[in-house]
Amino acid sequence: MRHKDKDQLAAEWQALLERTPKPMRQAVETLVESQCHIFADRFYSVMMEDPHASLFLSNDQVQQRLNPSMRRWLSAMFSVEHADFEALVDLQEKVGQVHARIDIPVNLVLSGARQLKQALYEQINASFKSPLSPGDASVYVSDHIDMGMEIMSHAYSVASDRNARTEEAYKLFSLTQNIGDERERQRSALLSWENALMFSVAVQQNVSQLPKLANSEFGLWYFHKACHAFEGAPEIITISRNIHQVDNEWLDALAHSTTTESMKALSNIRDATRTILMLLEDVLKRASSLEAGRDSLTRLLNRKFLSVVLSREIELARHSEKCFALLMVDIDHFKSINDNYGHDAGDNVLQQVASILDRSTRGGDYVFRMGGEEFLIILVDTDQDGSRLFAERLRQTVAKEPMLAAADTLIKVTVSVGVTMHDGYPDYQRSMQRADQALYQAKRSGRDRVVVQMG
Numbered sequence: 001m002r003h004k005d006k007d008q009l010a011a012e013w014q015a016l017l018e019r020t021p022k023p024m025r026q027a028v029e030t031l032v033e034s035q036c037h038i039f040a041d042r043f044y045s046v047m048m049e050d051p052h053a054s055l056f057l058s059n060d061q062v063q064q065r066l067n068p069s070m071r072r073w074l075s076a077m078f079s080v081e082h083a084d085f086e087a088l089v090d091l092q093e094k095v096g097q098v099h100a101r102i103d104i105p106v107n108l109v110l111s112g113a114r115q116l117k118q119a120l121y122e123q124i125n126a127s128f129k130s131p132l133s134p135g136d137a138s139v140y141v142s143d144h145i146d147m148g149m150e151i152m153s154h155a156y157s158v159a160s161d162r163n164a165r166t167e168e169a170y171k172l173f174s175l176t177q178n179i180g181d182e183r184e185r186q187r188s189a190l191l192s193w194e195n196a197l198m199f200s201v202a203v204q205q206n207v208s209q210l211p212k213l214a215n216s217e218f219g220l221w222y223f224h225k226a227c228h229a230f231e232g233a234p235e236i237i238t239i240s241r242n243i244h245q246v247d248n249e250w251l252d253a254l255a256h257s258t259t260t261e262s263m264k265a266l267s268n269i270r271d272a273t274r275t276i277l278m279l280l281e282d283v284l285k286r287a288s289s290l291e292a293g294r295d296s297l298t299r300l301l302n303r304k305f306l307s308v309v310l311s312r313e314i315e316l317a318r319h320s321e322k323c324f325a326l327l328m329v330d331i332d333h334f335k336s337i338n339d340n341y342g343h344d345a346g347d348n349v350l351q352q353v354a355s356i357l358d359r360s361t362r363g364g365d366y367v368f369r370m371g372g373e374e375f376l377i378i379l380v381d382t383d384q385d386g387s388r389l390f391a392e393r394l395r396q397t398v399a400k401e402p403m404l405a406a407a408d409t410l411i412k413v414t415v416s417v418g419v420t421m422h423d424g425y426p427d428y429q430r431s432m433q434r435a436d437q438a439l440y441q442a443k444r445s446g447r448d449r450v451v452v453q454m455g
């Protein structure tokens, strides 16, 4: 059966409102306006009792924002005089899209709606007197909320279908991008980690000062990208187990045991890294080349998979103490480069800036070309100071490196950078907006600078 579309649902809703007597709607509006804080509090306190919901709502920021936005939603839903019906329908659609973006299960939203209705019925029964019928008012409230929910769920399923398709495409893409380069880069990252370990054992340094394998360049790439790309591959379980054993058993043994035990641990670590390399090679061999998702001029990621990457990093951050930063990078006065030296020179500059961004980042980070002369870096496993330092170093690297606009023309180029940390809020668009605002500030305050904006 085909689902009703948004317009059909909106027409049904409008008919429902039209057949509800205005005095009844007004009385409900007055009730909601005076008690909406009680309804919102009840909604969230019941949701917090649900272990699944509390995963989404445990963050203070979420509560500080969601509670007022629930009150605004209630107010918009039941306002009579100022109701702009189209805006009301659009609002339900927007809420459904946000739910899909943060991947909140539909059943939770429906159970929240049930709680709300229950709270409304109780208040209606306690305060509505003849000629207002509490029964009729409850039916109106129930149908009205159901219509809102239906439009929300419709938008939710359209958006989450789209998300699922992009997610699948991304898996294929990340599985196969620049496979040769990636194999070499990660192979040498793993071997460098092992060499550093061997060296510190040889010179009798304390090995606990070295990063664990999971936190090394290789580990970051593996957990942030490879695990996702190769999810379901049998090798992934074994590689993850090997990394876990290296970090939690053998590195400990190396730091605290007798010489014989240490030698055994060292040999186990060597075996584990060889196994990891071999398994990785097997997985990579199965991958083939697929280029969609990459910007043809700079070879950076284009925005096609941005939503998948951000949703995934938000999910990883939810289960870890580590966080990620968003850096919006924009070339200053780029139009005048095109105007003064020609479009090809502009393209050359874009490629050189992209290459600096690419080589300045680690294996687990992401660099997107957002369009024109704007880039977005997702810096994983970092904090506010680390991301500010990174952004500042990046700004200086660009400013110091003369750019080849044409065969015999070197020019100076600068960038402005807006930085923000993911603050735990599950909808990534908020963090993107903050990064944009920070970039705007950097431009307004003179360009060639970094502005950090926290949530």
Ligand SMILES: Nc1nc2c(ncn2[C@@H]2O[C@H](COP(=O)(O)OP(=O)(O)OP(=O)(O)O)[C@@H](O)[C@H]2O)c(=O)[nH]1
Binding pocket: 297, 330, 331, 332, 333, 334, 335, 336, 338, 342, 343, 344, 345, 346, 347, 350, 371, 372, 373, 443, 447
């Ligand atoms: N060469 C080249 N130019 C591009 C490309 N994409 C966008 N542009 C140009 O980039 C310019 C961006 O100009 P603006 O948005 O005014 O920004 P700006 O000159 O960098 O100024 P500020 O950002 O305010 O410092 C426009 O002229 C676009 O036509 C591209 O792929 N190649």
